[in-house]
Each structure stands twice: as C-alpha cells, then as structure tokens.
Amino acid sequence: MLQAVLLDISGVLYEDDRPLPGALQAVQQLQDKGYPLRLITNTSRQGRAAIHRQLTAMGFAVTPQQIFTSPQAVLRHVRMAGLRPYCLIHPGLEDEFADLLDLPEPNAVVLGDAEMRFDYAHLDRAFQLLLDGAPLICMGDNRYFRGQGALHLDAGPFVRALEYAAGTTALVLGKPSAAFYASALEDLGASAEATLMIGDDVIADVQGALAGGLRACLVRTGKYRAGDELRAPTAWVAADLAEAVARFC
C-alpha cells in the first residue's frame, strides 16, 4: 500500500548536528527498498545545496533532489505559474533564486525569512505590488524562531503585516500548509493516500500531513513532548525514525 515517504529533517534525522541512533541506516533502508523519498523542511535561510552538504557530512546517503524545502516549493510554484517575483528572501537563498532576482516589472511577491531585509522600504514596495494585484507567496508563517539564546521574529509577522495592509491572503508554502504538502507530493509523483510523513512536530509534520490526506507517524525525538500524540489520535507513533521505518515501511 505504502508507495512513498516524506521525512522531516531536524529532530528526526539528527539532533545537535549528530545523526540520531539508527537514522543513517533507516534512510539507507528506505533507499534500498526503492521508496520515492523527500526530506522536507521549512528552512528558508539556506538553499538545498547547503542542506545537502550538511546531511552528507553527517553520513546520510541522499541526493540534492531528494531534499524539498519551502523555498523549493515556492520556486516550483513561481515557475509553473510563469510569475516574475519581487523576492524578499534571506541572503542564504540567493544562489537558488539567482535567475529570479531583480526581474523587471515584478507581478508577484515572494517572502521568506528575509530578516534584516525586512525594512520599511522593502515592505512598502511589496505592499504596492500587492495593491496592483500581485499574489503574496510565502515560505512559511512561523511567528518566531530561537537563535542565540532568544526568540526572534520569523517571517510570519511580516506575512500578517502585508496581508492586513493590502487586504489579501498569502499562499503559504511551508509546513503545515496543505499547499506545501501538495507541492511535495507533486515533486515526488505520489498520491497523498499512499505517502507516509514521519516527523517530530505534531503540528507542522503530523497534523499538517494528516490534513493533506497523507498518513503520518510521530516520532518521540527532537521537539516531541510527552502527550503530543493526543493531539493527533489517527497518527502512528514510533520511538524514533529507525523504529518507524522498521514497523511501517
């Protein structure tokens, strides 16, 4: 029945830059069994190439094409729709978006975790494009992230700011949005019903996948907290990736 697998990355494959016990072997087993596979993440501060280097340095045997990020989902959408985006993105994504930067007469707004580029002039420019009918396409709408011992504004507040200003609703291509899961499945060429998502975040990974019609397995590693399974009663549960793959794949 199961035909394809999606894996969250941080907290499922590794913690603190070290592979979780059995994770390297579990990924290899999925590859050996021939499952179409995507490692999915909302990371919008680095491109697929950088994530691939990081994973291979830890010993994971995956190809760059098996990594599907929110920025990848945005690129996929922008290219299929033939849009010319105005990009408010993190410098870490500039290589990946190289052919879409500084296009004349933009007709869409792409917003990632632009951090220091979130200033009045850039946001006002984005606002004016939205008023002209440009769609707002985002890599996620997280409220904040933890860095250097404190919480900091993520992209979500700026998404809400522009939505309110222009009276529009963003297309959010990041977990847990159904649109993101749909994009990953298209990239994978698999149906939702035959695809299993394995993750440690009960909202982004598990509830999101279930809402998109996928099967989902919550692992008790990474950001898992006791009782999280109660928030997704129809999900499978496993101690970690190794057990999830051994039992369900």
Add this chain to the structure above:
Amino acid sequence: MLQAVLLDISGVLYEDDRPLPGALQAVQQLQDKGYPLRLITNTSRQGRAAIHRQLTAMGFAVTPQQIFTSPQAVLRHVRMAGLRPYCLIHPGLEDEFADLLDLPEPNAVVLGDAEMRFDYAHLDRAFQLLLDGAPLICMGDNRYFRGQGALHLDAGPFVRALEYAAGTTALVLGKPSAAFYASALEDLGASAEATLMIGDDVIADVQGALAGGLRACLVRTGKYRAGDELRAPTAWVAADLAEAVARFC
C-alpha cells in the same frame, strides 16, 4: 444638554491648507459659548505644537491644550500608568516624547507611524519586550496612507505583525477606538452623553464616537462621500462645520 465638543481637524476645519467657509467663525463661536473643546486627530507624524502653529497660521483661535492627538492619548496613558516605554515613533514626535526616549529597562512598547524606523532590529526588540509581558500601545492601526501620489504602509500592519508574533492584542489609542474617545473625554473632563463629535470620516469620527456613547455629527466636507450618512443612521448631519455649530451647539 450639550456640554462639550470634539472636532476633527483635516476636512472639517480646513482643506488644502485653507480654512473651510465659516470654519474660523464656527470655532470662535464654540469658544465664546464656553464649551470645553478638543480638536482631535490621529496624526502621529507631528506633535501638538506643530499642529497648533499650522492652525493659528490659518487663523484658528485655539490653544495647544485644546489639541488632542493620538500621541497625546498615548502620553496620557503611559504617564498615568507609570510605564517606561520603548518608543517606535516618528521623528516628528521626538520633542513631545523627549522625556520618554531611551529609558533604561523599558516595560511597554509604544508604536506610532515610525516609517523608516520600522526595521527588523527595532521590531525584534519590541517583540522581545512584548514576550516579557510589556503592553503594546499604539497611536492607530490604519492600514495605509496616501503620500507623494501613492499609498504607503501606515502603522497598522506593524501593529498586526507584533500582535501575531507575541500573541498579544494592542491597545489602540487612535480613532475610531473607544479607548481613544474615552481618553479625549477624560482630558476634557466631560461625559460621553453630553459631548458632541463633529467629523467628516463616517468610520473614524462618527461610528467611533457613537460606539463610545457620544453624540456625533457628520459633515459633508473633506473625505465625506455621498451616502456616508447611511452608515451611521443615528448621527446628525450638516453641510459643514458652520451649519453643525449653528444648528446643534
């Protein structure tokens, strides 16, 4: 019955920097009759002193103390609550807020139309204070304003951004909020039922005042558009300030 009067400024007293017909005399009549009077505005790019200079240059006989702006309402609130605000405000307000700038260990966030100061570092600092429990106090939550032939982001989008990030709700001390009208009445020392608000903006001036329990008169000058009276059926209506004062005061 009527004991006090509130007047909107732009579009009621003047248009294009010139007093509207009969407006100078109407204000003088209100003064002569001894009504406690406040000229109220959401302007958060200039202080009361600058507005007073502008009005007296046009010939209006009012004192600075009769001008009550959103920044004034914020100052009133901050001082009465003994707060030490972190101020994200327009440079035009720095004189008025001089004794509140750069205070150590701020325990509140004050947000006006900061324009170019709306950047990641300032917003992230405000966010962290909100996480620590500081209240968010705003001079308005307008979505945009018109300037130099285009619409530009006003403070409202940044209010929504911080509310979303920190999971809080701002205290908005600008028209049409009931809190702003309550503050103006306190400054005036008058009760809502005995106070008349005269304005050209059916939402900010008229609906706002009615919701706060005041009486309201819509004038057909400034931003008035045909049919606006249908959006506030319980408001009085007059051709302009001169007629409103002659008929109702």
